[in-house]
Amino acid sequence: MGAGRFAPSPSGELHLGNLRTAILAWLFARSTHRTFLMRVEDLDRARAGAESLQLADLAAMGLSWDGEIVRQSERSELYAQAISDLRIRGLLYECFCTRRDIAEASSAPHGAPGTYPGTCRNLTEADQAAKRELRPSALRLRTEVDSFTVHDELHGSYTGVVDDFVVLRNDEVPAYNLAVVVDDGAQNIDQVVRGDDLLSSAPRQSYLAQLLGYQPPTYAHVPLALNAEGRRLAKRDGAVTLAQLAASGINVESARAMILTSLGLPTGSLQEALTAFDPALLPTDPWVFSTDPNAVGTGKPIGWPS
Numbered sequence: 001m002g003a004g005r006f007a008p009s010p011s012g013e014l015h016l017g018n019l020r021t022a023i024l025a026w027l028f029a030r031s032t033h034r035t036f037l038m039r040v041e042d043l044d045r046a047r048a049g050a051e052s053l054q055l056a057d058l059a060a061m062g063l064s065w066d067g068e069i070v071r072q073s074e075r076s077e078l079y080a081q082a083i084s085d086l087r088i089r090g091l092l093y094e095c096f097c098t099r100r101d102i103a104e105a106s107s108a109p110h111g112a113p114g115t116y117p118g119t120c121r122n123l124t125e126a127d128q129a130a131k132r133e134l135r136p137s138a139l140r141l142r143t144e145v146d147s148f149t150v151h152d153e154l155h156g157s158y159t160g161v162v163d164d165f166v167v168l169r170n171d172e173v174p175a176y177n178l179a180v181v182v183d184d185g186a187q188n189i190d191q192v193v194r195g196d197d198l199l200s201s202a203p204r205q206s207y208l209a210q211l212l213g214y215q216p217p218t219y220a221h222v223p224l225a226l227n228a229e230g231r232r233l234a235k236r237d238g239a240v241t242l243a244q245l246a247a248s249g250i251n252v253e254s255a256r257a258m259i260l261t262s263l264g265l266p267t268g269s270l271q272e273a274l275t276a277f278d279p280a281l282l283p284t285d286p287w288v289f290s291t292d293p294n295a296v297g298t299g300k301p302i303g304w305p306s
């Protein structure tokens with residue numbers, strides 16, 4: 001059997017929405033008898049101290065994981081190897097575009113928003129040499145498809161755009177899309193559970209996985225937690241981290257109970273929730289969470305224990 005994982009970016013404390021995704025990843029993995037791995041995605045946006053706070057909160061929720069924690073910052077060799085493999089196969093090219101260049105080009109009549117229009121794909125050697133004088137290049141994948149289909153437990157068969165995405169940034173940091181694929185492959189992860197904001201990245205990642213010789217994983221992109229205004233839950237939304245909740249008198253057990261209730265699961269323990277867990281019964285709508293007593297509805301904050 002393979003493995004599932006939770007892969008937080010240590011950019012700050014986890015909020016209830018992140019913790020809910022972590023619990024779901026654990027439930028999906030454990031209910032399918034997979035191991036459950038913890039990977040810290042600290043190539044980017046890492047903030048001092050955030051990793052230990054995040055891991056402490058995950059443990060406080062009752063989550064346990066198998067084996068050592070893996071940190072992306074300790075795996076540069078692996079990413080370099082994958083990049084070199086792709087480069088030797090002629091599958092990479094240098095890109096000198098700025099964000100602005102891309103925004104302008106992809107808003108042109110034939111460009112699809114959010115996708116790379118291929119500006120640097122066929123530069124001559126001379127063009128490249130001239131551009132290298134001006135700015136450092138990123139490396140992009142020379143894709144041979146426009147789209148790719150993945151299987152998602154909650155979304156079914158999902159087909160999405162695969163453009164020439166970046167694998168090595170122009171500051172020489174491996175791009176998220178490369179690192180995640182290399183790690184999932186190297187760690188034998190065959191089940192990826194995460195927020196549905198990443199659903200549109202799954203086709204790119206699966207395509208790259210199979211280029212690198214890995215079997216693409218099966219996915220479950222779970223609905224995000226939203227605030228009372230319907231926007232993605234964030235720390236400025238009030239008491240949304242365990243520490244903030246504790247300060248307003250809500251202990252970890254109650255916080256976990258709110259999450260499990262939102263998933264339609266029994267709240268006694270994670271084990272009890274695991275016994276009852278059935279992906280087919282999961283709510284498919286986002287979880288609207290608010291600690292504002294004047295929030296929509298009957299005056300009782302949404303998501304709070306009754």
Ligand code: GLU
Pocket residue numbers: 006007008009041180193194198
């Ligand atoms: N590190 C990413 C995040 O925290 C998740 C990546 C993934 O699960 O593939 O948003």
